[in-house]
Amino acid sequence: MAARVVGRAGRLALVVRSSAVRLQSRLHGSTGLRSGSQANFFPPLEDAMLPSGSFNNRMALITGGGTGLGRAMTATLSQLGAQCIIASRKLDVLQRTAEEISSQTGNKVHAVQCDVRDPQAVSQCVDQIEALTGLPDVIINNAAGNFVCPSERLSPNAWKTITDIVLNGTAFVTLELGKRLIQNQKGASFLAITTIYAESGSGFVVPSASAKAGVEALYKSLAAEWGRYGHRFNIIQPGPIRTKGAFSRLDPTGAFEKAMIDRIPTGRLGTPAEIANLAAYVSSNYASWMSGAVIRFDGGEYVSLAGEFNELRSVTPDQWKLLEAMIRKTKGS
Ligand SMILES: CC/C=C\C/C=C\C=C\C(=O)SCCNC(=O)CCNC(=O)[C@H](O)C(C)(C)COP(=O)(O)OP(=O)(O)OC[C@H]1O[C@@H](n2cnc3c(N)ncnc32)[C@H](O)[C@@H]1OP(=O)(O)O
Ligand SMILES: NC(=O)C1=CN([C@@H]2O[C@H](COP(=O)(O)OP(=O)(O)OC[C@H]3O[C@@H](n4cnc5c(N)ncnc54)[C@H](OP(=O)(O)O)[C@@H]3O)[C@@H](O)[C@H]2O)C=CC1
Numbered sequence: 001m002a003a004r005v006v007g008r009a010g011r012l013a014l015v016v017r018s019s020a021v022r023l024q025s026r027l028h029g030s031t032g033l034r035s036g037s038q039a040n041f042f043p044p045l046e047d048a049m050l051p052s053g054s055f056n057n058r059m060a061l062i063t064g065g066g067t068g069l070g071r072a073m074t075a076t077l078s079q080l081g082a083q084c085i086i087a088s089r090k091l092d093v094l095q096r097t098a099e100e101i102s103s104q105t106g107n108k109v110h111a112v113q114c115d116v117r118d119p120q121a122v123s124q125c126v127d128q129i130e131a132l133t134g135l136p137d138v139i140i141n142n143a144a145g146n147f148v149c150p151s152e153r154l155s156p157n158a159w160k161t162i163t164d165i166v167l168n169g170t171a172f173v174t175l176e177l178g179k180r181l182i183q184n185q186k187g188a189s190f191l192a193i194t195t196i197y198a199e200s201g202s203g204f205v206v207p208s209a210s211a212k213a214g215v216e217a218l219y220k221s222l223a224a225e226w227g228r229y230g231h232r233f234n235i236i237q238p239g240p241i242r243t244k245g246a247f248s249r250l251d252p253t254g255a256f257e258k259a260m261i262d263r264i265p266t267g268r269l270g271t272p273a274e275i276a277n278l279a280a281y282v283s284s285n286y287a288s289w290m291s292g293a294v295i296r297f298d299g300g301e302y303v304s305l306a307g308e309f310n311e312l313r314s315v316t317p318d319q320w321k322l323l324e325a326m327i328r329k330t331k332g333s
Helices: 010-028 037-041 068-079 091-105 119-132 156-183 206-225 244-250 257-263 272-283 301-306 310-314 317-329
Strands: 059-063 083-088 109-113 138-141 188-193 231-238 294-297
Touching (some): 068 083, 138 156, 156 206, 188 206, 188 272
Parallel strands (some): 188 231
């Protein structure tokens, strides 16, 4: 962008471009770095943020709680006193996570197998949950599937697989629990984990973008409709946070990570513990007035991608003097 702005003065454009490259390498040291120097201003604080016991006597269901971000949310809620249930397809993974977390926190974590694409399996899973803990007070719809793929290469089953997990899975879990909670006159906090491109759309992850946008419509709609039953519905849109599940399917070679970090104004990826703290707050009674909220949690990546002139960040003060002089010299249109 800097070079384009001064495109009319070819010589100046060259100066701007080569100084910008020098500035980038001064800032980042080399081209292979893992975080920008400004990341020092934004260190992740990873201890549980809420007072201990904030979730005492509360039951929390986390779908996809055996791995990645779901696992981190489970660990934080469990540390804060919740009895957690984690549900997904791989029972061995769930059981390992459940044992590890409950041995650290002293609070029981239950593992329940469930493929959220299958409404009957979801209904049976909720039967199991009712028998184990009673209906949950906190529901986090976190399970997802995704991979990068040019849209012209997608088969109908590839489309169906992602949209079934993300949109239908979230709907089946939410509706099954919602109906039973309403019948029992019990309130609850529902949280959905979407993504920043649910808002903008994104090429190469079109089934995920479409399904996450649907999840956001579902949650905003139910926030309006089911408040009368004591239910809150909120959404967190994470930016990139390293997990094996996401990075192996979205950046399998590691080639895009530097570009992601470069465009994030806080100069680093998020961490699972940071999003776990936010999810715990949103699901807690400290947030009992929060419903229908869409919280972007991305280190500034979304606005950085969106702004037409944001690449002017690489223009140096000396270059600005030249640019300003050129602009001031202009008379009329
Ligand atoms: C870098 C991070 C930055 C930003 C992140 C932003 C957003 C992140 C959003 C996320 O959701 S990240 C979470 C990612 N985690 C997961 O995906 C975990 C769960 N995933 C899976 O289990 C699989 O990857 C799955 C989604 C493919 C589902 O597995 P399943 O066994 O049910 O499906 P199949 O293997 O039978 O495949 C179904 C269907 O899809 C086609 N397909 C599979 N992979 C690809 C691919 N890479 N490219 C194109 N097509 C693919 C497969 O061929 C099947 O279709 P057909 O039957 O062959 O027609
Ligand atoms: N990490 C990131 O950078 C970002 C992640 N997100 C979102 O965060 C959430 C967590 O992702 P992340 O932790 O990174 O990735 P993971 O792959 O670790 O988590 C996805 C979870 O979903 C479960 N899952 C997948 N399919 C099904 C199914 N059919 N039924 C039940 N559970 C299923 C998986 O368990 P199992 O295989 O046992 O079924 C897994 O535990 C997702 O909603 C993702 O879209 C959003 C933006 C950025």
